Amino acid sequence: MHSAVFLIEFGTVVLALGLLGRFAVRLKFSPIPLYLLAGLVFGHGGVVPLGGSEEFIEVGAEIGVVLLLLMLGLEYTAGDLVGHLKTHAPAGAVDFALNAVPGAAAALLLGWGPVAAVVLAGVTWVSSSGVIAKVLGDLGRLGNRETPAILSVLVLEDLAMAVYLPILTALLAGAGLVAGGLTLAIALAAVGTVLLVAVRYGRVISRFISSDDPEKLLLVVLGLTLLVAGFAQQVQVSAAVGAFLVGIALSGEVAENTHHLLMPLRDLFAAVFFVFFGLSTDPATIPPVLLPALVLAVLTTLTKIATGYWAAKRAGIGVRGRWRAGGALVARGEFSIVIAGLAVTAGVEPGLGPLATAYVLLLVVIGPLTARFTEPVARRVMNRREARAASTPASDTSVPVARTEAGAREPESDDVPVGSV
Template identity: 35%
Template sequence: MLSPTLVLEVGIAVFLVAIVGLLANRLRFSVIPFFIIVGMVVGQHAPQFGHIDLTFTASKPFIDFMGRLGVLFLLFYLGLEFSVGRLMKSGKAIVTGGSIYVALNFVSGLLIGWLMDLPFKEAMVLCGVMTSSSTAIVAKVLTDLKRTANPETEIIMGMIMFDDLFIAMHISFLSGLILTGGTSFWSVLGTSMLALGFILAFLVLGRKLVPAIDKLLQDKSPELFILIVFSLLFIIAGFSETIHVAEAIGALMAGLVFADSKYIKKIEGLVAPYRDFFGAMFFFSFGLSIDMYTLGGAVGWAGVAAVVTILGNLASGYFAAKFAGRKPKASFDIGFTLSARGEFSIIMANIGKAGALMPVIQSFVVVYVLILSIVSPLLTKESRNLWYLLFGKDQAPVKTKKTLEQLEEAIKQSP
């Protein structure tokens, strides 16, 4: 039975999210850690006022569902932002830099998992968590710092696209390993191959359906337009879940298909408010599920992992800048920007939770995401100053001044 105060509690939750969002914008920080923190603060330890439950116990299932929609809209919008064709045209520098980025971060996850003595499933979740950069934070930081037109930004976004495609495959692998209860190598491989086939089918066949989709959307009223788009999004995401492919991947594939539509700008304009609203509720609902008093044991490991992540990303930034022919100082811009962690890390933590993995994974992800979602934007903002502090400014060539006698001699010798 639904709580009689459900609407009021949801209203209070949205109001709290709005307040901390305003605070984050005033401080010029990423809003993601603020959404998570306010969820933790009120989630399990808030006082009750009469019939109003600020722990949101009764309304949490509904808020969780709103968060689930947030994942779909975040991934769908991400798919709208790029196409596979763009990735293929990004060049050797981005593919090579992206491969090094994925390899270094994945190995870092294996190292931290080994040091923490985690079982195989938990270690695989940890590897995904430490490999997945936050597209939302990266895009916001680049916009806030007015660096979208900088040469290194193309490399950053290309590496983000490469990483996102890898994470899509890794989420599918985790779904087969954890959610379907696969215990043998062959059962996990079969589920992973099914996910790969699903993704490839969408990349190949989905784009051929774009003309039919455009015809369906042609000359439709705003309400019919958005109903058609949303119905296709939910059907594709829901269908992918039935074949044990994470619904987030289905949403991403739907976005990739719609990215080639001639109505892409209109679709983006309609979806963006839903992405922002439900995305905020996704991070808030994640915070609600965390008991802040259980995080102490994960602080040390998360701090070590954050340092390892930043160092690994600086290394991948160096190679990406080198292959692209950029100056070495661009490695700091690339590495610090890509160090942000957010939505994908939380999605994989939720997979671990759904699979009843060790609770330390949830605690680790909370602290790890909070550290890097705060520190990464700050380091990105000061990346140039940090480079100059460590390596000094580039010395401009000094022009030798000619003496008066040399100038007079040059005039005499001129025709």
């Protein structure tokens, strides 16, 4: 009887996710908010609470986090990460200062304590690479001049997670100063070792794992990832970091083939993860934190726009491209939920999960809108200011030529793809 209930419940959840995903595709929107809402519907206090399949969904959610980080690691080579770290470190520092600090300050103002402050700082800091990549593709901006500046910020955030997550895991486990320092040292040593090995011996590792049989390749990579993630979790480094490092270590044809093989599994278990996070959140707890979430969403929307603008300006991008870069970085999503999920599991603060849910729901909807409309709105505002300045008698009616940091005339078509010039 229990088996039948499990199959019915889990089948209903998966079917609902599939239908919601199709609905999101038709709207050209991220399905993440719909998955979270589905979790709220099926969770405790929801319309149709689950019973028999909740434990399995919890395990699936853990696998979803591991696969999300593995696929992220597959996107980069060790050389790419080292190069980005050397070149774009200032942009990463500005991103952290403008977007992590508001989250930490909000947690302290709400009286949640320093551990919750570290958690909420991560929630507000990290943009959603998945949502942003999809939005840029939908808008036809993947080849734009400002896109490398956007990607540099995202890459630095992803790399920072390899350091941030072990720190967070140690804090959530209640580790003291010595134990926490040891955990961080282990994490940094692991990251450094993997990067070094991947740079020097990445091709050898990839050849060893490579297989012409997709089934064997899938089993080897998935088994290795889960094994490394489990050992990482055992030493409190974070399973997510372990999976991320496995992805970095693979390169070339193996990484590409693994990416194609694991993408359907990643999408399935990631959807289950978002549902599980919604399951663990009582809908009745969201209204009390809706106002703080809205204030935090508005504030960090402005700070993300400022981050993208600064990063694009530093890269020599024109004014229009700077605004587009800022608007594109606003969306939060999978990593914010991963970070909040760790805190919810550890029982840090009851209001943290609902606040993170409301915050992500807001920004995963606002993000695509800011990506589309930030630059046109900024352009209209600037045109109106120029018109007002030109209409005043004391003003100089000549319009200055916009110049880049190098002093050269700024190209009028800074939205032209790099490959077309």
